[in-house]
Amino acid sequence: KAGVTQTPRYLIKTRGQQVTLSCSPISGHRSVSWYQQTPGQGLQFLFEYFSETQRNKGNFPGRFSGRQFSNSRSEMNVSTLELGDSALYLCASSLGRQNEKLFFGSGTQLSVL
Amino acid sequence: GEDVEQSLFLSVREGDSSVINCTYTDSSSTYLYWYKQEPGAGLQLLTYIFSNMDMKQDQRLTVLLNKKDKHLSLRIADTQTGDSAIYFCAERGTGGYNKLIFGAGTRLAVHP
Numbered sequence: 375k376a377g378v379t380q381t382p383r384y385l386i387k388t389r390g391q392q393v394t395l396s397c398s399p400i401s402g403h404r405s406v407s408w409y410q411q412t413p414g415q416g417l418q419f420l421f422e423y424f425s426e427t428q429r430n431k432g433n434f435p436g437r438f439s440g441r442q443f444s445n446s447r448s449e450m451n452v453s454t455l456e457l458g459d460s461a462l463y464l465c466a467s468s469l470g471r472q473n474e475k476l477f478f479g480s481g482t483q484l485s486v487l
Numbered sequence: 488g489e490d491v492e493q494s495l496f497l498s499v500r501e502g503d504s505s506v507i508n509c510t511y512t513d514s515s516s517t518y519l520y521w522y523k524q525e526p527g528a529g530l531q532l533l534t535y536i537f538s539n540m541d542m543k544q545d546q547r548l549t550v551l552l553n554k555k556d557k558h559l560s561l562r563i564a565d566t567q568t569g570d571s572a573i574y575f576c577a578e579r580g581t582g583g584y585n586k587l588i589f590g591a592g593t594r595l596a597v598h599p
Contacts, residue, residue: 378529407585417589419580430586464529468585476585478522478530 376401378467378479386485392453395482399446399467405429406448407476408440411462420463423448424470452484460486493576493590499597505563507593509576512557519552520577520587521561530575533561563595571597 379398387393399406407430408420419432423442440450446467452459462483466476490512499505511519517538522530536543536550536559543550549562563570573592580586 380529405585409587416591417575417587419586419588422585424584430584432586466530466585470584474585475520475532475535476587477532480527480529 380479384483395450397448397465403467405468405470407466409464455486491590493593505566507561509559511578522575524573
């Protein structure tokens with residue numbers, strides 16, 4: 375069974391640009407969550423999607439948005455990039471029930487110059 | 488508020504046991520998790536424990552939970568160089584589902 379797949383693996387953007395990251399969950403998983411990992415703030419929850427609906431949201435500005443498609447694949451978008459958005463963005467998938475194990479992808483490393 | 492704390496660094500000799508400690512704040516957390524992250528990689532779920540358990544053993548890994556003190560530990564027996572990584576403790580945040588609150592991570596260095 376294939377794991378969680380995130381593309382691209384690396385991205386370099388400049389301030390003010392926007393970026394879209396993609397996540398394909400494990401087959402059969404309906405929940406996709408996104409996390410940001412930085413050296414300063416550690417791992418922080420961005421949002422979770424289940425059956426194409428945002429089910430939970432962290433404390434990030436509106437520049438961070440996401441969506442989920444009917445095949446459970448998810449995209450995350452960051453508009454008007456800032457230097458502080460440089461981070462490893464991790465996606466996790468699960469079946470979507472309470473108190474489940476989350477399985478993470480390898481992440482997308484975003485560098486904002 | 489929700490917070491998870493871990494010591495930042497642990498150095499052990501190959502073959503010894505490693506003990507990584509974690510404290511959490513949300514007493515209503517039903518599951519607590521340990522994840523491993525190797526350089527340049529995502530998070531790998533190592534093990535988890537349900538809050539009504541005191542201990543869980545899984546091969547070389549032993550998780551101890553002291554719910555009264557909100558203290559969680561991960562013991563790795565016979566630590567190997569391949570165990571060198573960052574270990575994250577996590578609790579489920581309020582709002583349920585898949586919002587996890589992570590500690591800052593403990594960097595485990597295994598030397599010969």
